[in-house]
Amino acid sequence: MCSVSPKSVKQGWKFLVLLKVSSCCIACILFGLADALSSTQIQSLLALQKLLERPSALNSWSLQTDFCNLPPSSSLNISCSDGNIIVLQIVGDKISLSVEQKFNANYTEANVRLSDSFSSDSLANAILKFPNLRVLSLVSLGIWGVLPGKLDRLPSLQVLNFSSNLFSGSVPQRFASLGSLEILALDNNILNGPFPDWLNVLPNLDTLYLSSNRFVGSLPSSISLFQNLQSLTLDHNLLTGQLPSSISRLKYLQLLSLSENMFADNIPNLGSLRNLQYLNLRGNSFGPDFPILGNQLVSVYMQSNKLAGPIPRFFQSFYNLQSLDLSFNSLSGAPPFTLFSLPSIRLLDLSDNQLSGVLPYNLSLGTALVLLDISSNFFTGPLPRALTLPSSEKLLKFQENCFVTALQQQQPQAYCQGMPTLMAAHSSHHVGLIVGVVSGVVAMIAVVAILLATIRSFNRSKRGSSLLAEHNTSGVQPELLSYTRYLSPVIKTRMTDIPQSRVFSLQQLEEMTHNFSQKEVLGEGQHGQVYKGWLEDGTAVAVKSMAVDLRQDVTQLQAHIELLLKIRHRNLVSLLGYCLEREIGQQNYWHLFLVSEFVDNGTLRSKLAKTEDKESLSWSQRLDIVVGAGKGIQHLHSGLVPGIFNNDVNTTNILLDQNLLAKVCDFGLAGHWQDSQGSDGKLTVQKPTTYIDVNHQRRKLGLSEMDVYNFGHVLLEIVLGKPATIENPYAAKPKIKELELLITDHVPRWDVIDSAVVGTCMAESLATVLDIAAKCLSEDISARPSMEDVVWNLQYAAQVQENVSRELSPPDTQTKART
Structure with missing residues (x-):
């Protein structure tokens, strides 16, 4: 018989499924099980071809097709035994949408789903014509409707894979009678309801993939009854509550991935999971305690949670550890120095925490290390020698600390004073x-x-x-x-002298802006007119005026603004206060004034604009600016709980100070606006056609991908030196003209690139920026990278540019840079 037996842990579920399917097919061939297919099953395959509306993989099928001897491919795999189909694997060419798109967008197009005449019940009837099926895999075929419970009539089924389709509803409880089932993959559909714990009665189930759906509720303690489970992925769902301690009884578990949910509280002791090699818990609210882990782990991703206190010293015995990402938490104290030299470590990201102390000058780095990021912490003292040595094989990031070095931008020593005492309290x-x-x-x-x-x-x-x-x-x-x-x-940011936030009266704002004098107008943005003003102590501020429709709830908007008031990041314009006044004669419209720090060196777009009286930004300066802006947006997405998305990202909302430090403004104010005159006759304001978006759980609705898309336009603009040209912006899928030119044949088109950087921009650095820009602008929302990935690639591009520039600079200049 063709048996699908468990394999060792895999770093990706798709590879695991394909490997098991392939091993089944190879076994069928070795044992001579492939033979002529019965006429009944041939007719059934042709009926299935019609039902699936002739995807390209099945387009050539006919009565003359020798189905049992078709060469296997990435899109089609069929195996036979005794005149029956036992393996049927079809991968279609329908566009794979994110679950947010499936819920909120019109996905009835032919390239996304099957037509309205399709019936999932008819599909089940067709599949049941192959009663001996052991492997059934129908992926990216646009199948929609409820999961057919009648598939429980396939007693030999070992692999069921319906990934990347449009199935809705809950998982049928009838699947609990599929006694031979080993792999169930239903990820990237729009399934909902609670976690299907009734599947624990399946004695052979070792792989369960339910990521990118809409499962809700908490994981039940009965999770421990999945006694043979080796791989469990539940990423990108709506699961909440505490992770049950009973999960530590899954003794065969090798892969556990629960990222991008809403789990909270402390993570239970996972040290007893002796087979666990891959753990991904990022993007939840786990913490503050750091969990006990087993030292057999290979990859650990716990970024963007609420972990606090010191990094445990048990990591020094994790000799198999290759990837460790603890960024965007509240970890404090000095990290274990042996962590940097683990024999297998390739990626170590401790950035955006509250780590402090002095690193040893002779700190050793592991020979396998490819990326080290300890930026945005509170380290002091001399920079370890290993971090000063240029390397084309390692990307080392240590900026935004208080190291005594001229390499990478550091904060003044006073910035990091007092942190050990504060962090001891925090832990x-x-x-x-x-x-x-x-x-x-x-x-x-x-x-x-x-x-x-x-x-x-x-x-x-x-x-x-x-x-x-x-x-x-x-x-x-x-x-x-x-x-x-x-x-x-x-x-x-306590050393930046930003005034305290406050609630202003309208009279105070009038005094600050000389009665909203036109002489004080700084400009008019998408959300309203901006005035320059001065606080009582002489501090310059920017005052933005806008009109808002508050039929939704005044208190809801106030709570949203208070959330914005709390945000402090060096790459975000700090909001210092606000004033909310009802518009005269308008019941539902109010004047909202936002007071923010004054950034005095213009916008990124104005700096890119060519004039005779100013020097163009260099390529290195442009990279530093977009890295800073990207980190600001990344902080909004994953550095806050809840995150803030849909932030109107463009080059006019990236402000620059005198040191060309990038600061993103107008975040958290996305909406649609139209010109209007204020009722008092003095202020030209912007009147909204929709409410200010105050929903802090919009990450699940794809708005983070919109920020990424808009940031792709920013990247194109720094390459071109001007806004990218959009061909037919009213088309369903507008094309960006320059993007196609820039990436033609994977060779930079220097005739299209801004002439100001030609000759100084390194080809590899430029290619990296163009590649990540193209991904940001992908029409497939699910294919767009996270802002974390975008920033990483931009930092890499900046590092490449810096390394080459250092090699080309005179030796005495290099010496000065290292001191």
Whole structure:
């Protein structure tokens, strides 16, 4: 017989499925099971061809086709035994949409799904014509409707793969009678309902893939009854609650991936999972405690959670560890120095935490290390020698610390002072101790004033007291974790002299702007007119005026603005205060004034514009600017809980200071606007046709991908030196003219690129930017990278440019750069 037996752990489920399917087919051939197909099954295959509307893989089928001897390919695989189909694997060419697109977009086009005449019940009837099926894989065929429970009539089925289709509803409980099933892959559909724990009765089930659906609720403690489970992926769903401790009883588990859900609280002890090699928990709210892990792990991804305290020292015995990503947490203290020299480590990302201390000058780096990122922490002292040595094989990122070096941009020493004391307090689970110690430090740096002055809505006293409420035995309250999440970026900017946030009166704003004088107009953006103003102490600020439709809820908008007031990041324009006034004579329209820090060196677009009296930005400067802007957007997406998306990303909203530091403005204000005159006759404002988007859970609706798409336009603009030309922007799929020219034959078209950077822009650096720009602008939303990936690629492009520039510079210049 052709048996599909479990294999060793795989780093991707698709490879695992294909390997098992292929092993089955090879076994069939070796044992001479392939033979002539019965006429009944030939007719059934042709009926299936018609039912699936003749995908390209089946287009050549006819009565004369020798189905049992068709050469296997990536899109079609058929195996026979005793005149019966036992393996049927078809991969179609329908466009694969994200689950957000499937819920919110019109996906009835022929290249996305089958026609309205299709019936999933008819499909099931056709499949049941092959009663001896052991492997059934129908992928990317545009199949829609509910999952047919009648497939439980296939007693020999070992692999069922319906990935990347449009199945909806819940997983049929009838699947629990598929006693031979080993692999069930239903990822990238629009399935919903709770996790199907009734599948635990399947004695041979070792692989369960349910990622990119809409499963809700928590994982039940009965998860431990999946006793033979080796691989479990539930990424990109809507799962909540605490991860059950019973998951640690899955003794055969090799791959566990639960990223991009809404899990919270501490991760249970996973040290008993002795076979676990791949663990992906990123993009949840796990924490604050760091879980116990087994030292057999190969890949660990826990970025963008709420982990706090020191990095455990047990990692020093993880000799098989190749990838460790702990970025965008609140980890503190000095990391274990042996972590950098693990024998197998290839990727180590500790960026955007609160790590501190002095790294040894003779710090060793592992020979296999390819990427090391310790940027945006609070390290001090001399830079370890291993980080100063140029290497074409390693990408080393250590900027935004307080190292004593001229390599990569650092913060002043005062920036990192006092962090060990603060982080020791932050790692404690006793809320009283946290409040006491943090309050002492924060009082010295006025952070309490920055945060508490913003909480001025009708329920501010109730909410403020809840932040410091008593804790339970499981750890810090979620409200306090949210508070400390914002505390970190505020502390990081405490040396920038940003005034405290506040609620202004209209009279105060009139005084600040000389009664909104036209002489103080800085410009008019998409969301409203902007004036220059001055606080009482002489600090220059920008005052934006807009009109908003508040039929939705005034308090909801106030809460949204207070969220924006708390955000502090060096690459984001800080919002300092606001004023909300009802528009005279309009019941549902209000004037909203936003007061933000004044950034005085223009926009990225203005700096790219060519004039005779100014010097063009160099390629290195352009890369530094987009890296900074990208990090600001990345912080909005994954550095905050909840994240903020759909941020109107463009080169006019990337402001520059005198040091060309990029700061993104107007984030969190996305909406559709039209020109209008204010009722008081003095202000030209923007009147919205829709509400300000105050939904903080929009990551699931694809708005992060919209930011990425718009950032792709920013990247094209720094390459071209001007906005990209869109051919027929009203078309269903508008084409970007220059993008096709720039990537023709994978060779840069220097005649299209901005002449100001030709000759100084390194080809590999440019190619990297063009490649990531093309991915950002992909018509397939699911194919667009995350902002984290975008920033990584841009940093790589900048590193390539820097390395080549250093090699070409005179030796004395290189010496000065290293001191």
